Amino acid sequence: MALNSGSPAPYYENHGYQPANFYPPQPPGAPSAPPAYATPYYLSPVPEYVPRVLTQDSTPVIRPQPKPPSPTVCSSKAKKALSITFTVVAVLSGVVLAAVLLWKFCECRGSWTLSAGGSWSHSLWCGAVWCCVVCPSRTHEDSPSPTVRLYGPDFILQVFSAHRKSWHPVCWDDWSESYGRAACRDMGYKQSFYSSQGVVDNSTATSFMKLNTSAGNIDLYKRLFHSDSCSLKRVVSLRCIECGVTTKVTRESRIVGGKNASLGDWPWQVSLNVQGAHVCGGSIITPEWIVTAAHCVEEPLSNPRYWTAFAGILKRSLMFYEYGYQVAKVISHPNYDSKTKNNDVALMKLQTPLTFNDRIRPVCLPNPGMMLEPTQTCWISGWGATQEKGKTSDELNAAQVPLIEPWRCNKSYIYNNLITPAMICAGYLQGYVDSCQGDSGGPLVTLKNSVWWLIGDTSWGSGCAQANRPGVYGNVTVFTDWIYQQMRANS
Incomplete structure (x- = not known):
């Protein structure tokens, strides 16, 4: 979190990489850091890329010399056996060909529809009635997976038709409640359910x-x-999940301008470390999942074994004493562009929830x-x-910042499209107030309907x-569907 020093500075991208003193000094009496991997990776002030050189196999290929044909004696018995073999092969080929043609003619088609009675039904027909016996059986697994989502600040459950x-x-x-739990599982919340209630739409x-x-x-x-109406x-x-809740009620007078945070202010904030050093921030969205920036995990840091997450801690120097959570998977957005920072x-x-x-x-x-x-009022936080x-700061800082409309931010004298x-x-x-180096991946949050988003x-x-x-942030509002997809696929 930075305050402008008033001096001009070169162009800088918030990579979160540290320019100097990558390893923070270990406090006296702190337990020793975990041993490094067999081949430790030391971060550079800028991302480094390992060139990949394609090589050809230099192993010589040994080709056996063909053997000269040996003379054979064609007896009448051998001729008869050869004739029978050709006949069997011809018959089998005919059977296979007939089966293929039959299958092509009897191509089965079907579709799943939601009937007026409230159940999924499957319509199946073939090219000819008599060929339906060879059509593969369809099961519920072949039906389309109904899509569910939560809509608006009131978490309205919606189903896609x-x-x-x-x-x-x-x-x-x-x-x-059992239906609510089923819907939550379909959105990627493996074992999480908080509440469901009836509200006015x-x-x-x-x-x-x-x-x-x-x-x-019971599905x-x-x-x-x-239905055209709801009876109730x-x-x-x-x-x-019970999300967006803090233990603090008043905060505006304390964090504007980049002030030190207190425990419980930003409980979703995590520090993402590589070999004992803070590299990027992140945000907790479930007991197992953390949202961060794709540029934080560019090669070679896409390997999850490099990463450790620390939660519920204000000072980086105290992380030596705390338990870190090892990362099991790193999933970067497939359309991330390392040059433009799009997506x-x-x-x-995490390996452990x-x-x-x-x-x-x-x-x-x-x-x-x-x-x-x-110009929605938002807050940023981090150890930048x-x-x-x-x-980077030893203490977690936070500051209040307003949104800036895209058309304004794209003006020629700002970020020029x-x-x-x-x-x-x-x-x-x-x-004067901004995120800075080391804040990358950390949260930009806002308070709406008494919930932090x-x-x-x-x-x-x-x-x-x-x-x-001004600071530029990944637009999580357009990534929500992708996040749910990854949670479902990797639950």
Whole structure:
């Protein structure tokens, strides 16, 4: 977190890499750091790339010399055996060819639809009635996986209708906790469920998904059918995890301008370390998952074994005494561009789940349908340098920054059209308050409906706290679907 020192500085991208004194001094009496790997990797002030040289196999290929044909005696018995062999081969070839033609003619087609009765039905037909006996059987696994999401600041549960190509809220009628748990699992919350309740729908929906209580199958999606209204005039609000909650109530007067944080202020903030040194920040979204920036995990740091996460700690010097969480997986956004920093987001999955308490809590992922003000008040936090080209801070700092509209941030005298829809600008055009080196990957959060939402991850900027050079953050609001997909696929 930087305050402008007033002196000009060269262009700088928030890589989070440390320019000097990469290993912080170990406090007296602190236990020794864990042993390094067999081939330790020492970070450079800038990303380094290992060239890959393609080589050809130099092993000579030994080709056996062909043997001269040996004379054979063709007896009448041998001729008869050869004739029988050719006949069998010809018959088998004919059978295979007939089977292929039959399968081609009898190509089975089918589709899954959501019936008015509330169950998934499968329509199957073939090219001819008599060939249906050879059609492969279809099971529920072949049905499309119903897509669910949470909408708006009230966490309204919505289900996507493939038939109508649109999203629909779910009626509170006959809803139960077991259905809520099933929906949470489908969104990637492996064993997490917080609450579900009926709320008034403010999305002006005209069509809903309703539970068919007479359906025999207990599967949630086999019970859903379209309805024009909800009997109870309420829809399902689903919370899969208790997120966006802090132990602090008043904070504005203390953090504006980059002040030291207190325990419980930003419980989702983590320090991501490589070989005992802070490299980047991150945000807790579940006990196992952390959101950070893709540029933090560029090669060769894409290997999860390099990384250790520390949570619930304010001072980096105290991390020597605390338990660190090893990283099991590193997943960078497939469309991340290392040159433009477009789609600068990544996920880390921990080997051991975090235990939540007053100091360690998750932040909420932004739901689609959330309306933010053009200059929405946000907060940034991290252990980044407190001045241009300075050292990272030992204490966690936080500062208040407003969002800056994309059209303004793309003006020629600011970032000249470098800001894409996958980026967010935040800060002050006059400078003075900004994220800086070492803050990369850390959170940009906002408070709405008494809940803290992760709006961005610290990505890049030109210098630190310079005039007309605000901080640029990955736009987490456009990454939410991708994050849920990765949580589902890697649960």
